[in-house]
Amino acid sequence: MKSNKKKDIENIKKFFNIKSSRRDFLKWIGFSTASVTLAACKGPVIKSIPYVTKPEQITPGVPNYYASTMVDSFDMGCVLVKTREGRPIKIEPNKNSRYFNTTSVRKQSSLLSIYDEERLKHPYLKNKKCSWNKLDNYVISHLKNIDQKNQDIFILSSSFSSFSTKKIFQEFQKKYKKSQWITYDAISYSKVLNAANNIFGTRAIPFFNLERTNLIISFDADFLSDWSPENIEKYYTKNRNPEKSMSQHIQIESNMTITGANADIRIPKKPSEIKKILIEVYQKILFGSKPKNDHAQQISNLIIQKGSKSVIFADGDQETYELSFLINQKINSNSLKEKIFIFLKESNDEKFYEFLNKLEMNNVGALFIHDTDPIYSLPKNIRDIFKNNIKKIPLKVLFSMKRNETSNFVDILASTPHWLESWGDVNPCSDYYTLIQPTISSIFDTRQFQDSLMIWSDIKEKNYYEYLKKTWEKYIIPKSLDQYSFNKALYYGFLKTFSNKKKINNTKEIVYNKYRKKINYPKIKNHNKFELKLYTKIGIGDGYQYNNPWLHEFPDPITRTTWDNYLTISYFDAKKIKLNNWKSMDGSLNGNCVNIIQDDEIFIQDLPIFIQPGQTIGTLGLAFGYGKKMGKFYIGKNSYTIYKNFNSIQKNIKIQKTLKIHKFACVQLQNTTVGRDIIKETNINTFHTKEADIWNKKEKIYTHEGFVPLDKISSYLNKKKKEYKGHHFNLSIDLNACIGCGSCVIACHSENNVPIVGKDEVSKFRDMHWIRIDRYYSHNKMKNKKNSSYVKEDSENEIIQYPKVSFQPVMCQHCENAPCEPVCPVGATTHGKQGQNMMTYNRCIGTRYCANNCPYKVRRFNWFNYSNNSKFDFYMNNNLGKMILNPDVVVRTRGVMEKCSLCIQRTQFTINNAKKENKIIKDEEFETACSISCPTKAITFGDINDKTSVISNKIKDKRSYKLLEFIGINPNVTYLMKIRNNKE
Numbered sequence: 015m016k017s018n019k020k021k022d023i024e025n026i027k028k029f030f031n032i033k034s035s036r037r038d039f040l041k042w043i044g045f046s047t048a049s050v051t052l053a054a055c056k057g058p059v060i061k062s063i064p065y066v067t068k069p070e071q072i073t074p075g076v077p078n079y080y081a082s083t084m085v086d087s088f089d090m091g092c093v094l095v096k097t098r099e100g101r102p103i104k105i106e107p108n109k110n111s112r113y114f115n116t117t118s119v120r121k122q123s124s125l126l127s128i129y130d131e132e133r134l135k136h137p138y139l140k141n142k143k144c145s146w147n148k149l150d151n152y153v154i155s156h157l158k159n160i161d162q163k164n165q166d167i168f169i170l171s172s173s174f175s176s177f178s179t180k181k182i183f184q185e186f187q188k189k190y191k192k193s194q195w196i197t198y199d200a201i202s203y204s205k206v207l208n209a210a211n212n213i214f215g216t217r218a219i220p221f222f223n224l225e226r227t228n229l230i231i232s233f234d235a236d237f238l239s240d241w242s243p244e245n246i247e248k249y250y251t252k253n254r255n256p257e258k259s260m261s262q263h264i265q266i267e268s269n270m271t272i273t274g275a276n277a278d279i280r281i282p283k284k285p286s287e288i289k290k291i292l293i294e295v296y297q298k299i300l301f302g303s304k305p306k307n308d309h310a311q312q313i314s315n316l317i318i319q320k321g322s323k324s325v326i327f328a329d330g331d332q333e334t335y336e337l338s339f340l341i342n343q344k345i346n347s348n349s350l351k352e353k354i355f356i357f358l359k360e361s362n363d364e365k366f367y368e369f370l371n372k373l374e375m376n377n378v379g380a381l382f383i384h385d386t387d388p389i390y391s392l393p394k395n396i397r398d399i400f401k402n403n404i405k406k407i408p409l410k411v412l413f414s415m416k417r418n419e420t421s422n423f424v425d426i427l428a429s430t431p432h433w434l435e436s437w438g439d440v441n442p443c444s445d446y447y448t449l450i451q452p453t454i455s456s457i458f459d460t461r462q463f464q465d466s467l468m469i470w471s472d473i474k475e476k477n478y479y480e481y482l483k484k485t486w487e488k489y490i491i492p493k494s495l496d497q498y499s500f501n502k503a504l505y506y507g508f509l510k511t512f513s514n515k516k517k518i519n520n521t522k523e524i525v526y527n528k529y530r531k532k533i534n535y536p537k538i539k540n541h542n543k544f545e546l547k548l549y550t551k552i553g554i555g556d557g558y559q560y561n562n563p564w565l566h567e568f569p570d571p572i573t574r575t576t577w578d579n580y581l582t583i584s585y586f587d588a589k590k591i592k593l594n595n596w597k598s599m600d601g602s603l604n605g606n607c608v609n610i611i612q613d614d615e616i617f618i619q620d621l622p623i624f625i626q627p628g629q630t631i632g633t634l635g636l637a638f639g640y641g642k643k644m645g646k647f648y649i650g651k652n653s654y655t656i657y658k659n660f661n662s663i664q665k666n667i668k669i670q671k672t673l674k675i676h677k678f679a680c681v682q683l684q685n686t687t688v689g690r691d692i693i694k695e696t697n698i699n700t701f702h703t704k705e706a707d708i709w710n711k712k713e714k715i716y717t718h719e720g721f722v723p724l725d726k727i728s729s730y731l732n733k734k735k736k737e738y739k740g741h742h743f744n745l746s747i748d749l750n751a752c753i754g755c756g757s758c759v760i761a762c763h764s765e766n767n768v769p770i771v772g773k774d775e776v777s778k779f780r781d782m783h784w785i786r787i788d789r790y791y792s793h794n795k796m797k798n799k800k801n802s803s804y805v806k807e808d809s810e811n812e813i814i815q816y817p818k819v820s821f822q823p824v825m826c827q828h829c830e831n832a833p834c835e836p837v838c839p840v841g842a843t844t845h846g847k848q849g850q851n852m853m854t855y856n857r858c859i860g861t862r863y864c865a866n867n868c869p870y871k872v873r874r875f876n877w878f879n880y881s882n883n884s885k886f887d888f889y890m891n892n893n894l895g896k897m898i899l900n901p902d903v904v905v906r907t908r909g910v911m912e913k914c915s916l917c918i919q920r921t922q923f924t925i926n927n928a929k930k931e932n933k934i935i936k937d938e939e940f941e942t943a944c945s946i947s948c949p950t951k952a953i954t955f956g957d958i959n960d961k962t963s964v965i966s967n968k969i970k971d972k973r974s975y976k977l978l979e980f981i982g983i984n985p986n987v988t989y990l991m992k993i994r995n996n997k998e
Contacts, residue, residue, distance in 0.1 A: 074099055075901075081108055081507025083440050083448040084121045085433055087172035087200065087385050088556045090114060090243060090358055090442055091121045092507055095434065095453045101897050102128065102434050102453045104764050106946055111508045114442055116245040116949035120555050122760045123564040127432060128457070129894050130561060132416050132646060134429035135458040146461060149426060150469055156409040157190060157380060157470060165379030166372060167193035172200070172386045173360040175441050178478075178485045182464055186471040196369045200391035200556045201638060202660035203359035209335035210355075213343065218355035220339070221443060224249040226348040228323040230263045231313055233292045233338065234285060235327035236271040238753055240550045243358040244443070251751045251950040256701050256973075256993040263995070264313065266291060268547050269582060269635035270628035272571050275789075275819035276753050278995040281309060282630040282815065285545050285663045289334055295326075296337045296529055300344055317345060325349040330663060337529060354444045363660055370396065373403035380409035383420060384463050385430075390419040390642055391557070393657045394617065413463045416561065418644050431460040437479050438464070439486070447490055448508045457894075544587070546610070546634045546664040548653055551579075552755060557639030561646055563770045563888040564763055567781070571754040571821065573624055574682040574789055576781070577773035579650035581608060581669070582626040582635035585814040591671060595625050595678075602777040603683060607674040610636075610656060612667055617656040622676035623669075627685070627791050627817045634667060646887070679776035681783075685791050686813065693749065693790055693820045694975055695992035706972040710991055713980035724982055736830055741925070741957045742849045742986075743916055745942070746968035747823055749992040751952035754787050754821035758944035758953060762825075765917060765943035767903050769880035770888040782874045784914045785825040785944055791817040820992060823953070825944070826851055826872045826914035827977065827985035834864035834873070842911070849986050850916050860909035869978050872913055879908040916955070917942040937963040 080095045084105065092111035096104035105122045107115050136143045139152060160167060167190050169183070174197070187193050203219070211217040219242060224230065230250075235241045238250060253261045265277035266288050274280045283291065294310035297303040299318070305311045317324045325347045328338035342350055372378060381404065392400055401423065404410060410424040421427055435457070438450035464478040475481040483500050491498050492511060503509040550556060553568040566577050573582070583593065595605040605625075610618040621636075629635065638657075640650030656664055687693060696709040714721035762768060762784045769782050791813040828851045834843050835851070842857035843864050865873040881890040889895030890905070899905060902919040906912045921940060928935045937956055945955040956965030968974065973991040976984075 079106075080451060080453045081110075081449075081505065082434070082453065083438070083450045083507065084117075084124055085438070085440055085450065086124065087558045088240075089118065089120050089124070089558075090440060091117055091245075092448055093117060093121065094507075095125075097453050098901055100454060103898055103900050104943075107949075108507050110506060111448070112510070113446055114244060114448070116248055117757060117761070117947050118245070118949070119552055119568055119756050119760050120559060120565065122757065122764055122947065123559060123562050123568075124433070125764065126562055126564050126889060126895075126898060127415070127559060128434050128454070129889060129896075129898050130416065131892055131894050132561060133432075133458060134414065134416055134427060134460070137429050137459070137461075138427040140425060146459075149428065150466075153409065153411065153426070153466075154470055160379030160409065161190050161192070163379060164192060165377055167380045167382075168369060168372075168378060169193065169195045169382045169384060170198055170369070170386065170388065171195065171384040173197055173203075173358060174385070175357045175360065176439055177441050177447065177490065178439050178482045179464055181485055181489075182467050182471070182473070182478075182481065185473050186467050189471050194369075196365060197360040197362055198366050198386055198388060199359065199361045200386065200558075200654065201550065201662075202361045202363055204361040204363040204660065205330075205332040206335045207359065207361060209332050209339060213336055213339040214355075216355050218357050219243065219359060220350055221352060221354035221356055222246060222249070222325060222327075222349045223352055224261070224325065224349055225252050226323065226351075227253060227325045228259065228261050229316055229320040229325070230261055231295075231317065231324065231326050232263070232265045232267070232273060232277075233326070233328040233330075233334065234267045234288050234547075235329040235338075236267075236273045236549065237327045238273040238276060238755070239271065239552055240555065241273075241327065241329060243356050245949055247753055247755065247949045248951075251753070251952070254750055256698055256750065256995075260698060260993065260995050262316075264316075266309070268545065268630045268633040269549055270572055270626050270817075270819075271549070272552065272754055274628065275572060275821070280628070280816075282628060283309075284630055284632050285330060285547060286665075289330060292328060292334060292337050293529060296341055299341050317341070322346045322348050331661065333529070340529075356443045358440075358442050370399060370403075373400070373407075376403075376406055378403075378407050380411070381407050382411045382413065383424070384413040387414075387418040387420045387642075389423060390644075390652065391654045393660070394655045395658070397655075413466070415460075416645070419642065421644070428463075428466060429458065429460040430463055431456050431458075435460070436462055437482055438462075439482060445511045446508065447486075447503075447511065449486075449504050451504055451507075543665070544632055544634045544667040544669065546636060546656070546667045548636055548638060548657060548662045548664065551637045551639065554579075554637065554639035557642060560639060560642045563647075563772075564760055566647060566649060567770050567772075567776065568756060568759060569681045569781075569783075569786070571756055571787060571789060572819075573626065573680070575603075575624070575678050575680045576776050577649055577679050578622070579637045579640040579653070580605070580622045580624040580676075580678075581610070582624050582629050583669075584629040584631045584633070585625050585627070586631050588623065588625050591669065593623050593625070593671060595623070597683065598677070600777075601683070601779065603678040603680045605676050605678060607672045607676050608669040609672055610667060611670060612656060612658075612664065616670075618651045618653070620672050620674045620676075621651050622678070624678070627814050628819075631815075634669070677777060679773040681776065681779070681781050681786065682788060685789075687790050687792070692977065693822050693992065694989070695749070695820065695994060697997065698993055698995045699997065701993050710973060710975060713978075715980045715982070724980055727982075736845075736849075738847065738849060738959060740848065740959070741921070742959045743828075743921065743940070744849065744956065744958045744965050744969060745825075745828075745916065745945070745987045746954045746965055746974070746990065747987070748952045748954070748968075748990040749820065749822060750973075750990060751950045752787075752821050752823060752948075753950055753952075754789060755949065756787055757947045757949055758823060759783055759785055759787065761943040761947035762914070764898075765900060765903070765920075766915070767890075767899050767905050769876075769890055769906075770886070771878075771880060772886060772888070775877070780875075780877055782876075782880075782912075784872075784874065784912070785823055786872075788822045788824055790820045790822070792820065793818070818994075822989070823944075824870055824872060824977070825987070826916075827870055827983075827987040828914075828916060830984035830986065831982065833867045833869065833981075833983060837863040837867045839863070846918070848918075848921070850918055851913075852918075853912060853915065855904055855906055855910050855912070858910045860911065862911065864911060869981060869983070874912050876906050876908050876910050876912065881905050881907070937965075 078097045084091045084093050092108040092114045094106045105125050107117045137149050207217050237246050263277045264279045265274040266281045267274045291310045294305035298314035326338045326341045328334045411426040412424040413428045435452050440448045553565045593606045605622045607620045609616050636653045641652030842854050844852050846852045880886045942955045945953040956963040969988050974988050
């Protein structure tokens with residue numbers, strides 16, 4: 015028997031060591047890889063409730079969905095987790111949830127973190143692996159000793175809006191009376207919370223609903239990105255339909271942001287100038303004072319005209335937030351009528367500084383750090399104080415999924431599970447609660463933070479699940495409604511309660527008059543100094559998911575760069591200091607580097623510069639979240655170093671050119687359409703007053719008779735039009751709703767096993783994204799008339815200071831007369847019976863004729879075997895990382911061409927289920943990965959043979975057009991024109 019076991023083990027080892035073919039893929043991915051999968055295949059813990067059905071056992075080939083809540087130190091969302099054979103493989107939005115029901119780039123990418131090889135697999139005591147019992151005995155003995163000495167005990171954590179966890183801490187506090195909870199967020203929200211407390215009487219972020227808003231004025235607030243914890247995008251685009259009612263969006267900002275890129279009118283200004291304009295607008299609205307600034311006068315008039323249908327956003331210091339809140343309150347803005355507050359952020363700078371002072375008193379006996387990395391994220395001056403004082407604390411415990419820069423300063427590393435392996439709850443906003451449930455058994459020897467606190471507090475419940483359930487049944491679930499239960503809440507993933515809403519306090523006259531006085535602004539003496547705006551990228555955020563390759567390879571929507579952070583600077587400032595970006599011989603983009611200096615001290619060295627169209631003269635931009643020294647990747651520079659006083663705007667900045675040259679990995683170097691009619695757009699007045707033939711002209715083709723419409727050419731008309739008796743799938747993209755957020759890009763990655771290739775390959779234009787979001791700059795007639803030298807038609811120089819920005823998602827267009835199909839010598843690419851352009855991977859021999867013949871350049875070639883090549887050490891070449899692969903989509907190998915399939919595996923799954931159940935398929939049942947993840951519903955997918963479907967109406971819309979239609983290849987992807995609400 016023993017010899018047989020040894021042979022079995024040897025055979026298993028051989029199986030996992032050999033290189034597997036595509037035919038082997040379904041064999042081993044069904045139960046995944048190695049011993050880790052044995053835990054995964056057990057499925058989640060028994061108490062979890064699948065969203066659709068609760069199977070007695072996992073059925074191979076059948077997906078299960080679990081409603082849960084994605085939450086980390088920066089993001090939160092109500093999601094559905096798709097599992098296959100016990101493995102979470104996809105994050106999708108929980109559309110039944112009223113709030114937080116969208117999935118962003120980071121929310122979806124958090125799935126990959128559960129399969130990170132660098133996760134802590136065990137707890138550690140004094141850098142040695144130990145058992146949880148040993149760790150508990152060590153901590154409890156120290157806590158008793160600390161309690162006897164009457165020393166302070168601190169829990170330092172990022173914002174953690176969990177009702178049950180706060181109840182556990184209250185129990186912990188009863189046992190250890192000198193314990194305190196200190197909230198520290200890497201990016202502080204303290205200023206906006208203090209402002210809200212002063213104006214509304216609630217220390218929480220106001221909830222903005224833009225559905226009944228006709229005028230949006232933003233003062234440097236990137237509200238389509240990370241300004242608010244709730245996704246404002248979905249509310250923003252609901253009121254941007256030009257055929258019904260279209261709001262006007264005016265953005266005043268320093269950096270070029272995704273919000274500014276979508277604005278109807280964008281006004282570049284320095285942060286100090288923006289605040290001055292805001293004050294003048296405030297004084298005009300509240301006291302009737304006449305503004306001196308022309309922009310302030312025009313904006314004030316618009317706000318007075320629109321009244322409660324206006325909303326003002328602002329970002330900056332506490333006064334800036336207070337001013338914007340007071341204006342919204344004065345005009346009785348519709349966007350705040352719901353009187354809902356968001357509780358996800360609890361930053362408190364004042365209490366954090368008090369905590370630092372107590373550290374210096376040497377009376378701290380224990381410090382528990384949860385879900386944050388202060389040694390990395392603290393500003394330079396505070397970081398040094400923290401480092402010196404933390405060494406003196408007798409008991410230091412870090413609760414973390416992986417080692418970070420703080421882990422070198424603690425005694426105990428308590429390995430915590432991923433959110434997909436955890437229980438929990440969140441109170442994201444007023445009268446709303448969500449649940450977190452595990453979708454897979456713990457892969458490693460980890461334990462939740464709450465379980466540890468319960469053991470150390472000697473709480474009677476044996477685990478956190480029991481405590482969570484009892485807490486919900488006692489305090490949260492409405493007792494008046496018998497049909498509500500914990501399991502039902504778990505099934506849906508959220509619970510709406512019905513307590514009395516808090517009324518917004520009437521602001522005292524003192525607060526109004528605080529900004530009534532005339533404010534004198536000091537004149538800037540040294541014009542060589544800059545104002546630096548620190549911001550968050552849509553990809554990396556605050557850096558919590560820094561070790562995630564999906565996010566690093568995700569192209570930034572504005573700069574289109576990957577695997578980098580950089581200093582954005584205007585063309586005029588760069589020219590003055592002799593800084594340049596240039597294209598090298600291999601086609602990649604290079605740039606100079608600089609040192610960042612403040613008060614004669616160098617804070618960041620050798621930071622690459624990126625010359626950004628639309629960047630305000632005299633300003634710089636730098637993203638948070640890069641420069642971590644721990645982990646697999648070491649990318650960029652740590653901007654938290656210069657995050658003084660937790661202010662996102664730093665003044666008196668100098669930059670000094672260095673000798674270093676930096677190479678960027680940029681997926682798009684052509685910034686304009688060069689006069690081609692690729693992105694069609696017009697303004698709202700033309701749209702309503704002119705015929706569609708004027709603003710949506712059909713493209714013509716040049717013949718011996720001149721330019722002729724395509725439908726007048728006999729060779730095109732003689733082509734047989736394909737008729738589809740069954741389903742005929744089309745995709746429509748509304749350019750008015752697409753904001754360029756990139757959620758569709760990561761959804762496609764996750765669904766279709768798209769590989770990560772790394773910076774070197776991307777710089778050679780070998781990126782593998784199946785869907786790209788092209789960003790184009792064009793001439794803006796709202797430019798400064800003084801700079802009249804920049805008036806050449808659509809040239810690079812013209813769009814430097816006042817560009818219009820347009821986003822266009824491009825994937826395989828699935829042409830009816832596809833030029834890629836006839837040139838394939840082996841018939842690998844063919845046309846399907848449902849309108850899709852098909853790829854038969856095991857036929858492809860890699861001639862790349864199809865890619866050369868594709869006018870859209872959407873086909874991707876596997877230069878290497880990314881899934882089993884140690885040179886591409888991301889996730890597809892290790893056993894744990896491969897657990898994320900979707901078994902419904904084959905993994906492509908070297909020499910194979912791949913591209914968008916319109917998620918044929920999803921459509922066929924829906925069709926097959928309908929056949930089994932003998933039912934008619936509803937329109938909303940057909941979804942692609944990109945359409946289901948789009949937060950603004952810009953992407954619509956469906957069957958055009960169903961004449962009642964949404965897609966059928968979309969392609970008949972007068973804004974509808976096809977990309978490069980004049981070629982005559984008849985794509986199955988259509989676009990709806992972009993309409994701007996301005997006077998151009």
